[in-house]
Amino acid sequence: xxxxxxxxxxxxxxxxxxxxxxxxxxxxxxxxxxxxxxxxxxxxxxxxxxxxxxxxxxxxxxxxxxxxxxxxxxxxxxxxxxxxxxxxxxxxxxxxxxxxxxxxxxxxxxxxxxxxxxxxxxxxxxxxxxxxxxxxxxxxxxxxxxxxxxxxxxxxxxxxxxxxxxxxxxxxxxxxxxxxxxxxxxxxxxxxxxxxxxxxxxxxxxxxxxxxxxxxxxxxxxxxxxxxxxxxxxxxxxxxxxxxxxxxxxxxxxxxxxxxxxxxxxxxxxxxxxxxxxxxxxxxxxxxxxxxxxxxxxxxxxxxxxxxxxxxxxxxxxxxxxxxxxxxxxxxxxxxxxxxxxxxxxxxxxxxxxxxxxxxxxxxxxxxxxxxxxxxxxxxxxxxxxxxxxxxxxxxxxxxxxxxxxxxxxxxxxxxxxxxxxxxxxxxxxxxxxxxxxxxxxxxxxxxxxxxxxxxxxxxxxxxxxxxxxxxxxxxxxxxxxxxxxxxxxxxxxxxxxxxxxxxxxxxxxxxxxxxxxxxxxxxxxxxxxxxxxxxxxxxxxxxxxxxxxxxxxxxxxxxxxxxxxxxxxxxxxxxxxxxxxxxxxxxxxxxxxxx
Amino acid sequence: xxxxxxxxxxxxxxxxxxxxxxxxxxxxxxxxxxxxxxxxxxxxxxxxxxxxxxxxxxxxxxxxxxxxxxxxxxxxxxxxxx
Numbered sequence: 001x002x003x004x005x006x007x008x009x010x011x012x013x014x015x016x017x018x019x020x021x022x023x024x025x026x027x028x029x030x031x032x033x034x035x036x037x038x039x040x041x042x043x044x045x046x047x048x049x050x051x052x053x054x055x056x057x058x059x060x061x062x063x064x065x066x067x068x069x070x071x072x073x074x075x076x077x078x079x080x081x082x083x084x085x086x087x088x089x090x091x092x093x094x095x096x097x098x099x100x101x102x103x104x105x106x107x108x109x110x111x112x113x114x115x116x117x118x119x120x121x122x123x124x125x126x127x128x129x130x131x132x133x134x135x136x137x138x139x140x141x142x143x144x145x146x147x148x149x150x151x152x153x154x155x156x157x158x159x160x161x162x163x164x165x166x167x168x169x170x171x172x173x174x175x176x177x178x179x180x181x182x183x184x185x186x187x188x189x190x191x192x193x194x195x196x197x198x199x200x201x202x203x204x205x206x207x208x209x210x211x212x213x214x215x216x217x218x219x220x221x222x223x224x225x226x227x228x229x230x231x232x233x234x235x236x237x238x239x240x241x242x243x244x245x246x247x248x249x250x251x252x253x254x255x256x257x258x259x260x261x262x263x264x265x266x267x268x269x270x271x272x273x274x275x276x277x278x279x280x281x282x283x284x285x286x287x288x289x290x291x292x293x294x295x296x297x298x299x300x301x302x303x304x305x306x307x308x309x310x311x312x313x314x315x316x317x318x319x320x321x322x323x324x325x326x327x328x329x330x331x332x333x334x335x336x337x338x339x340x341x342x343x344x345x346x347x348x349x350x351x352x353x354x355x356x357x358x359x360x361x362x363x364x365x366x367x368x369x370x371x372x373x374x375x376x377x378x379x380x381x382x383x384x385x386x387x388x389x390x391x392x393x394x395x396x397x398x399x400x401x402x403x404x405x406x407x408x409x410x411x412x413x414x415x416x417x418x419x420x421x422x423x424x425x426x427x428x429x430x431x432x433x434x435x436x437x438x439x440x441x442x443x444x445x446x447x448x449x450x451x452x453x454x455x456x457x458x459x460x461x462x463x464x465x466x467x468x469x470x471x472x473x474x475x476x477x478x479x480x481x482x483x484x485x486x487x488x489x490x491x492x493x494x495x496x497x498x499x500x501x502x503x504x505x506x507x508x509x510x511x512x513x514x515x516x517x518x519x520x521x522x523x524x525x526x527x528x529x530x531x532x533x534x535x536x537x538x539x540x541x542x543x544x545x546x547x548x549x550x551x552x553x554x555x556x557x558x559x560x561x562x563x564x565x566x567x568x569x570x571x572x573x574x575x576x577x578x579x580x581x582x583x584x585x586x587x588x589x590x591x592x593x594x595x596x
Numbered sequence: 597x598x599x600x601x602x603x604x605x606x607x608x609x610x611x612x613x614x615x616x617x618x619x620x621x622x623x624x625x626x627x628x629x630x631x632x633x634x635x636x637x638x639x640x641x642x643x644x645x646x647x648x649x650x651x652x653x654x655x656x657x658x659x660x661x662x663x664x665x666x667x668x669x670x671x672x673x674x675x676x677x678x
Contacts, residue, residue, distance in 0.1 A: 015644035018615035018632070045636050209655065216643050 004057040005369065006384040010220040017049060024056035030547055031061035032234060032448075032459060037088035038064060039072035041099035042213035050223030051092075051230075058231040069211065072099075076127040079134060089461060090230055091131055092140045093124075096189060096213035097147060097167055104161045106151075113160050121173050128177070128184055136463035138233055140185045140226060141178070143171045145193035145214075148202035182441075182462075185233070185390055187225050195383075196221050228385035234459065235449025238367060238386040239341050240290035240403075241281065242332050244350035245302055245323070249281070249313060250274050251374070254305040255297055265310030273374045278312035280378045285317065288399035289387050290339065292320040294331040294348070296355075299323045319403040328355050329362035338410065339403055340512040342451070342548070347386050349377075391441055395489040405485035406513055412485075423518060423588040426483040430519065430589045432526045435469035435476040442490045443478055446509060451548040454509040455541065455555060473498050475530045479523050481514055481589070488514055492523050496530075501537040503527075508541070508555075521585035524559055528582050537579040543572045559585075597675055602668055609644050613637065623665030649675050 003013060003020060013020065036051070038044050048064050055062045065086040067075040072093055075083060101120060104113040124141070131139055147156075147163040156162030171190055178184045193201040196218050206212035214222065231237070246253040251263025251270045263270040264278070281291065291313070295302050302323030306315050315321070320338050322331040328350070336343045344365030350356050351371065360368040369384055371377045409426070416422035435443060444462040451457065460468070468474050479492035491514045495507040505527075510520060531539060541556040543549075557563065560583075561574035603621070610619045614630055614637070627633040633641075642658045645651075645667075651674040661667050 011643075011647050014640050015609070015613050015647070016615075017640065018613070022615060046639070049636075205655065209659070210639055212639075216639060 001057050004054055005367070006224070007370070007372075007380055008220065008224075010217045013050070013053065013220045014216060017053065020053055021049075021056070024053065028056060028061050031056070031059050033061045033063065034089045034230070034234065035063045035065070035086060036230070037067070037083060037086060037091045039067045039075050039091065039093050041070055041072050041095035042207070043069060043211045044094050046212065046216065046219050047094060047223050047226075050220050051227050054220075054224050054227035055230060058227065058236050060231060060234065060236070062230075070099075073123065073127060076130050084134070088135055088137055090138050090140065090233065091135060092187075092226060093127060093131075093142065094213075095142050097144045097163075098207065098213055100144075100167075103163050104166055106161050108161055110160050113166070117166065117169055117173075120170060121177075124174070125177065128181065132181075132183055136183075136467075137461055138183050138185060140187055140229055141174065142187045142189040143174045145189045145201065146198055148198075148204070185229055187222070187229060189222070192221055192225055193218070224385070228388040229390060232385075232388040232390040233448075235445055235447075237388060237449075238289075238347050239345040240292060240319075240339070240347070241284065242292050242294045242335055242346050242348045243281065244328075244352065244355065245293060245295040245297060245305055247351045247374075248349060248371075248377075249278055250305060250308070250311070255301045259304045259308055262305060262308055264308055270374070271310070275310065275312060277374070277377050280382075282312055282317060284387065285400045286397065287387060287389055287392065288396035290319045290400050290403045291317055292335045292339075292346075293318050293322060294328050294335065294350075295323045296325055296328070297323040319400070319407055327358060327362075329359045332359060332363060332366065339406060340515060347381075347384075349381065391445070393442060393445075395442060398487065398489065401486055402488055402513060408485055409483075420588070426485070426517070426588070428481060428483045428517065428589045429592050430482070430522050431480045431592050432477055432522060434530075435465060435478060437466075437469075439478055439490055440465045440469065443493050446490065446493055446511065447507065450509040450511060451546070452512050452551055453515065454507075454546075454549050455505070455552055456507055456544050457546050457549060458507050460507075468495060475503060475527065475534065477523060477526055477530070479510075479519060479526075481517065481519050483517075492519055494523055494527055496527065496539070498534055498536065501535060502540060503531045503534070503536045503538075504540045505542065518586055518588050520555075520559075521587075522589045522591065525584050525586050526591075528578055531578060532582075537577065539576045539578060541574040541576070543574070545570050597672065599668060599672065602672055602675075605648060606645075606664070606668065606671075609641070609648055613641050613644050621664045623663060623668065625664040626662070645671065651675055 001024065038048055044066060048066055052062055065083055065088060072095055102116050104116060128139055144167045147167060150156035150164055152159050152162045156164040157168065159165055174186055178186045201214045201218045203215040206215050243249060251274055252261055254262060264274045265271045266275060285291065293302065302321065303315055306313060320335045322335060332346060332348060333343060336346060343363050347367040348356065348359045349371060356368045359366055367386060369380055371380050413422050416425065440462050444460050444465045447460040469476055475496040475498065477494040478490050480490045481488045491511040493507060493509050494505065496503040496505050541561050543553060543556060545553065556574035561576040563572055564575050565573040607619065607621055610621050611617055614632055619630060642653055646653060649671055651671065657670060
């Protein structure tokens with residue numbers, strides 16, 4: 001919904017809150033449901049309401065538990081019965097500098113201030129420890145905004161008695177804690193408040209009148225950040241850019257102006273702006289975001305533009321280049337198909353409002369930010385939080401290479417008459433093993449973001465994965481696939497629950513980037529093998545249809561299962577007898593024992 | 597601005613904030629007359645009024661209002677004195 005995308009109008013969001021909620025709820029069918037506990041050090045109702053809007057806009061339907069006013073510490077140490085029963089998926093500790101127990105005073109010795117600092121840190125460490133032990137779920141914690149005033153003026157920032165200095169020290173320590181704790185995620189209140197404008201943020205009217213920790217107009221900006229962290233934790237980040245060229249990646253129109261006259265490079269102010277923008281875009285590859293081009297141009301001209309000596313981005317940086325005269329929405333769909341991603345995981349960047357409009361109208365869910373003038377591009381894309389990073393695994397960093405390899409595989413595919421021959425040529429090998437601690441995060445991430453090849457679409461947190469992994473009544477398998485073009489990482493997950501001599505498949509998912517590679521056969525073989533070790537005679541599979549998983553509607557049939565029931569929601573139940581023999585299915589993937 | 601003009605605008609604000617096209621406020625309207633007019637929505641409402649009329653309420657001013665009429669008095673006074 002446009003109203004809730006950056007750059008949004010916070011005043012309007014506040015006064016239209018009810019209407020926006022109503023409109024979002026009308027579409028809330030099939031949303032992921034998440035339970036969020038807010039433990040606040042100030043009034044949090046408005047923050048909660050705003051978070052709800054932004055999360056609904058991300059396809060997440062939140063249910064909230066809101067602790068009583070300023071009870072964040074008590075609730076963490078001695079959670080109420082209601083809080084415990086609520087069993088949150090995420091806890092948000094919404095504190096601010098209003099909650100500092102004691103600031104240094106000017107007469108304090110340095111040791112005294114060190115003690116105040118240690119006490120404050122200890123308080124939060126206790127909160128995080130207790131919450132972690134009790135709820136095993138991600139915790140989002142605000143750090144501190146800068147103080148509303150500076151008694152020592154500029155010296156406040158470097159004198160140990162200054163409030164600014166005290167808060168900065170705390171923020172450094174919070175960062176260190178978050179870096180070392182798996183489950184702690186900081187919401188950077190310091191950055192958000194500076195970005196918003198600290199003077200207005202710290203409006204005493206709203207604190208004294210209503211105990212709001214910030215100006216009411218700043219609330220949507222904070223809620224937006226928290227919602228971005230949450231959607232990222234649940235695998236709802238965008239995956240790649242679809243970029244226009246002319247007046248987006250360089251100034252001018254390459255077909256009309258010629259390569260030599262494009263504004264790019266350090267000589268002219270306009271060229272500098274585009275150079276900065278290209279650098280910004282290119283850096284996204286480092287966090288696993290892929291780049292593609294969707295431009296109305298002759299293909300040769302597009303390539304010529306990218307060959308401009310000052311162009312930071314080159315042809316090799318893009319995993320797909322569509323430069324032609326087709327409608328842009330059609331190109332975007334083709335890109336999604338090529339890369340085996342959903343259109344809604346793409347961000348379309350174009351300076352031309354008419355092109356943005358057609359993509360926005362034709363393709364629901366694609367992000368189409370209004371990027372403003374060239375000097376605004378970076379700020380608007382950056383603040384939009386499309387790729388909010390909550391984890392940065394080795395797999396994430398390799399992801400762009402994987403998309404590139406995918407494109408190469410697609411080319412290889414063309415040169416083989418027989419698909420089997422093609423699969424053979426890929427020299428695939430897989431590691432299929434039970435869940436281990438190294439992979440909990442990736443497994444949880446997959447369970448949250450796989451929508452298409454996902455039989456039950458059940459979502460799991462990392463903590464839930466860990467619990468299941470340690471439960472002897474579960475068979476768990478993750479599969480990692482490599483081939484001659486590279487390592488695809490962990491791409492498939494299966495969870496089966498053993499009951500007597502049956503195994504019930506609770507989760508079966510696979511990343512679409514390894515579709516049609518027979519990886520599901522290899523997984524099936526391993527599952528059956530494991531089942532036989534457990535003395536299982538029959539395996540039950542379940543398919544729960546969603547808007548996105550129709551591709552696996554007949555998955556169990558194709559795997560040789562027999563359909564035993566179907567209910568009014570078209571949920572189907574399948575059964576496979578393995579007691580009387582099982583024909584191995586995988587022909588092309590070699591199984592390896594350990595990690596490579 | 598006249599009181600009539602004020603009410604035209606005030607009705608627009610109430611309808612938007614409470615998401616109901618049928619709202620018609622008058623001097624005697626109180627919080628009990630409008631569904632959902634709780635303390636939280638009251639803060640949003642005052643903020644919307646401040647933005648629409650480009651005024652700012654003083655501390656505590658918005659908290660003691662008995663009805664919309666009193667609210668209208670304050671808005672008119674602030675708006676017309678500017």
